[in-house]
Amino acid sequence: MIQTITAASAAFDRGIFPVTARPMASRTVTQIVKTSMRPSSARSIGDAVFGSCRGSFAEYALSAADKIARKPERLSFEQAAGIAVAGTMALNGLRDHAQLRDGQRVAITGATGGVGSFAVQIAKAYGADVTAVCRTENVELARELGADHVFDYTRDDYLRGDRYDAIFDNGGGRSLRELRRALAPGGVVVLNCGQDISLALAGVLARLIRRRGDVKQFVRKVTRPDLLELAALAEDGRLTPVVDRTYPLAETRAAMTYLMARHPRGKVVVTL
Numbered sequence: 001m002i003q004t005i006t007a008a009s010a011a012f013d014r015g016i017f018p019v020t021a022r023p024m025a026s027r028t029v030t031q032i033v034k035t036s037m038r039p040s041s042a043r044s045i046g047d048a049v050f051g052s053c054r055g056s057f058a059e060y061a062l063s064a065a066d067k068i069a070r071k072p073e074r075l076s077f078e079q080a081a082g083i084a085v086a087g088t089m090a091l092n093g094l095r096d097h098a099q100l101r102d103g104q105r106v107a108i109t110g111a112t113g114g115v116g117s118f119a120v121q122i123a124k125a126y127g128a129d130v131t132a133v134c135r136t137e138n139v140e141l142a143r144e145l146g147a148d149h150v151f152d153y154t155r156d157d158y159l160r161g162d163r164y165d166a167i168f169d170n171g172g173g174r175s176l177r178e179l180r181r182a183l184a185p186g187g188v189v190v191l192n193c194g195q196d197i198s199l200a201l202a203g204v205l206a207r208l209i210r211r212r213g214d215v216k217q218f219v220r221k222v223t224r225p226d227l228l229e230l231a232a233l234a235e236d237g238r239l240t241p242v243v244d245r246t247y248p249l250a251e252t253r254a255a256m257t258y259l260m261a262r263h264p265r266g267k268v269v270v271t272l
């Protein structure tokens, strides 16, 4: 059992169709108050941890030992709240599906949002040349996150001219055809824009029916090894979560409304 201190929700949790959205699951930074974990995986009572569990918009919640890890000391509780899911999505998308390597060129859309703000930093940690795509207000933040090139999508087209080894699409809005055309030979499009139904369907068709190996879609899975990798990046200063706003628990509805507008800068955090 864990005592929740801060919690954050991912975009997917708010529902693909906004009309059905509800804060059903949340990710949390907590303190262990009771443990029934096996000795090999147990954390101690009182340990500050971060990780994933359902229903963490509450004072107490239950989590599994393989879904939590010790909170990096360098980070505040607010900063650590958003790592587990958004950080895992960025790590899974770039490391596992794009198989990003040192020196490769990657374009990241939604680069200053929940997932994208982690993705830009992780891609830099993996040695990539990073092109961030965001709107005008977020250009400076994208640079601060470490992007080598920044495109303001309201003015410039990041798909025109340049070729990428990987496109990690968190923003949506462009067709699969356009995305694939901007790939270098052997490149891959990793679709992570669950809100963009037409693109998601095109991705499924491309992968399953047309057997396109250059299109990937995935559902993130929070695992302890990935939490430890993210914590290590945070501890050595290569990953610093961006917190846009914090809301008290009583204002969770306002937090979700803000999140659903689709333009957060980093994560929206609920404090308890």
Ligand SMILES: NC(=O)c1ccc[n+]([C@@H]2O[C@H](COP(=O)([O-])OP(=O)(O)OC[C@H]3O[C@@H](n4cnc5c(N)ncnc54)[C@H](OP(=O)(O)O)[C@@H]3O)[C@@H](O)[C@H]2O)c1
Binding pocket: 010, 011, 012, 013, 086, 089, 109, 110, 111, 112, 113, 114, 115, 116, 133, 134, 135, 136, 138, 153, 170, 171, 172, 173, 192, 193, 194, 195, 196, 218, 219, 220, 259, 262, 263, 264, 266
């Ligand atoms: N694969 C999975 O398991 C999984 C799990 C959870 C979520 N997701 C999906 O991952 C995606 C990203 O999640 P998130 O938490 O990062 O969302 P988020 O924090 O709401 O960020 C959304 C981003 O999209 C950008 N955006 C909004 N409208 C745009 C447009 N018209 N053109 C280009 N970019 C636009 C925004 O950039 P600006 O603010 O700069 O406009 C923002 O950075 C979502 O679509 C979500 O459904 C996938």
